Amino acid sequence: MVRMQGQLLGPKKGEKEKKEDIVTSLQAQKHLLKTGYNLCSDGVASLGHYNGTISVTESGADCLNWSEFPDYMQQYPSRGLGNHNYCRNPEGGRTPWCFYRQPSGIISWAHCDCSHGAIRLLGDQPNKSGGVQLYLHGVWGSVCADHWTDWDASVVCRQLGISEIGIGRKISDYGLWNTPVHLKSANCRGDENALLHCSYSQGKDCRHRMVAAVTCSPPQGLKPPLRLVGGKDHFEGRVEVFFGSRWGTICDDRWDEKDAEVICRQLGFMGKPKAWVWAHYGQGSGPILLDEVECLGNETSLDLCKKNEWEHHNCDHIEDAGVSCNPYVDGALRLTGGKGPGEGRLEVFYKGDWGTVCDDGWTELNAQVVCRQLGYSGPSSLASKLEYGAGEGLILLDDVSCTGKERTLVDCTRSSWGQHDCSHSEDVGVQCSNDTNDIIEILPTGPPIRLMDGESTKEGRVEIFLNGDWGSVCDDGWTDKDAVVVCRQLGHRGPAKARTMAYFGEGQGPIHLDNVDCNGTENTLAECRKQDSGIHNCWHSEDAGVICDYAEKKSIGLKGIEFVITLLRSIGQVPYILL
Structure with missing residues (x-):
């Protein structure tokens, strides 16, 4: 517990208004930080307190972990305090704050930088387009465009309050801006309110030396934009369509695999389409825009399918339709719950579901096979017990024993699928790395x-x-x-x-x-x-x-022999030839 002159540090309820004036003056000194979304408003409307992930003060100091201040955690239960260093406002102030350590070593508190994660566009402002710049740790920087998508662009446009739809572009002259690259990829689903709400990956490696740009404009053409919301992966979720400047859901009356096939095709997913009904991915909150959708399955977009007129329906959101466009095959792996892409709780895919792996008999050789399958070339290691938390749902594998030479985890000796004597407290975690600290994209986004x-x-x-x-x-x-x-x-x-x-x-x-x-x-x-x-x-x-x-094979000197063998093999006759 940290004390100063017998008093716990932190703002008192009576002094928060005075502090707000100071905050206002400090924020006013920052230029071009206004956005359409208040970055310090996360959770305020629903929970009554900030629950976002900003963890830096206005002066740029890193916040301290709340677990170092048990008195505050006891004084303000259920106000978002815990084993983390994210900014909070447990006493009800308008601006979140945190404890930090001054250069002298004294512990103090300060309001947090609500401009952290702000967005601005450099370029053609009247046409609502330009290069994307992100404000992190007091510095404006760029976003690498190697994996930049229209979903990422839409989130930028929504955060800026310009439009719900954005078109992702790439520009190559970012060297003229003289700014660092903050994000390697944004990985947005398209329904987030701010870029830092996405599953972004930080890093400065920008392979093609191009950075992200956007054009914030309404959709053109005959295809109303679609997005999938509420799923665990980007290829699944509640189907939402954009019409009349609003996102809305589709009622599941007559919803089937043929409709799902068209949705997956329009979104560019080549996995196996599956239709979901009864709000499988949660209920939407906007309008219900379509009902009685009846696709033949060969249409290129939803607008070509038979359906009711826009907003003509007899449904509630409990009937919101969903789809999954699953690109995975049995035995695919992923790591979840880690701070970066190369670490986390191990999960394996089988018959449409992800499940965990029990740590019984788990060795470093097993970890080596996992990391190789995931595309990592460097050293691998077994994580400490429950380092990445306990999983939920199925436990799919147990008693895995690898020699280290297998290409995939399911090639190792193991139990049958779903057979185990474990609980989720035994879920295994793995840490992977590369010599170059970069992922070799052995398992890219295309179909297997x-x-x-x-x-x-x-x-x-x-x-x-x-x-x-x-x-x-x-x-x-x-x-x-x-x-x-x-x-x-x-x-x-x-x-x-x-x-x-x-x-x-x-x-x-x-x-x-x-x-x-x-x-x-x-x-x-x-x-x-x-x-x-x-x-x-x-x-x-x-x-x-x-x-x-x-x-x-330079030892074979007979020209054309390979062609002859190939030709004869194609008709089922392989000759016997002495060389």
Whole structure:
């Protein structure tokens, strides 16, 4: 407990109004910090006190953890104080504050910087567009545009109070601004009120040296914008549509998988569509804009489906429709609850659900396999018990035992799915790293791919997971540039070689892609030019393949022999040749 002259530090109820005058004068000295959203208003309306994540004072000092001041925690229960250093206003003042340590070592208190997280646009202000700048720790900085989306731009426009819809742009002349890069990515869902409410990632690494910009303008064209709200992942949630300058929900009358398929297609998700009813992702609060939606399933956008007139319905929000466009396959992994992307409680995906992994028999070799599967190349370690909190829901794996050489966690010896003798107090956590402190994007955002029927894990027939099924790729126009992208997506860095005419045998499922045309610099096959999924004029005798980390066999001197072998394999006849 910290005391000064027999008194606990902190504002008294009687002096808060006087302090507000000081705060007002300090804030007035800061230019261009006005935003459409009050950054110190988080939770005030619903809870009666600030519950946001600002943790710096007006002078730029870091806040101290509230657990160091137990008297305050006892005096103000249920006012947001706890084992954290976020600013709070437990006594009811208008501006949140915190304790901090002066350079002399004396503990004092100060109001927090409500400009922390402010946004401004540099550029064409009359047209409501420009480069995005973010105010953090007393310094204006940029946001890297490597992963910048229209959802991120919409949050910026909403925070500025300009519009509900924004268009994300990228500009390359940020060196002229002479400002640091604050965020590596914003990762917004689109319904947040401020950029710092998003699942952002801090960092200065900006691969393409381009920064974020926006145009805040109403939508153009025939497609009303859509967004998914309330889900745990960006590809699932309550469906909301923008019409008449408002976001609203869709009633679930006649809502089915065909409608979900159209929603997923319009949003650009290529996972397996699933329709959800009865407000599965929570009830909305705005208007109910659509009802009786009946899509055929082949429409490119919701506006082409049969439906009632706008705002004609007989529903309540308990009937809000939702969708999931799940891109994951069984055995996919994620880390949750950590401070950064490389640490957290381990969760595994199985049959549509995420679940935790029990720590029985868990070793550093297991952690090594997990981190490799997630795309990390550096040292890995086992987190201390419950370092990232206890999970909820299913416990999917137990008694996992890896040798350290497996490609995925489910390749290790383990219990059957869902069989365990554990509680969530035994959920395992993992910490991953890279030599370069950067993530190798082995599992990028595109649909999963795999290599089948090769002699090693580095070669095989290319298969891609779309619409719930694994399918092959037609070899029309298939080149080494396409092979480079496939191998890069799978985490291989060496030379890549394309193989055609079902070199690794014919597939059995659908043919998902045709006329793929990569330039060789893409990170995933999904980024390449190609025909729409399922459209092709091919047979499985034209299935494409690749060889990763390819080494040319110079000892074979007979020209054309490889072509002959490939041709004969395609018709089921492999010759016996003495070399």
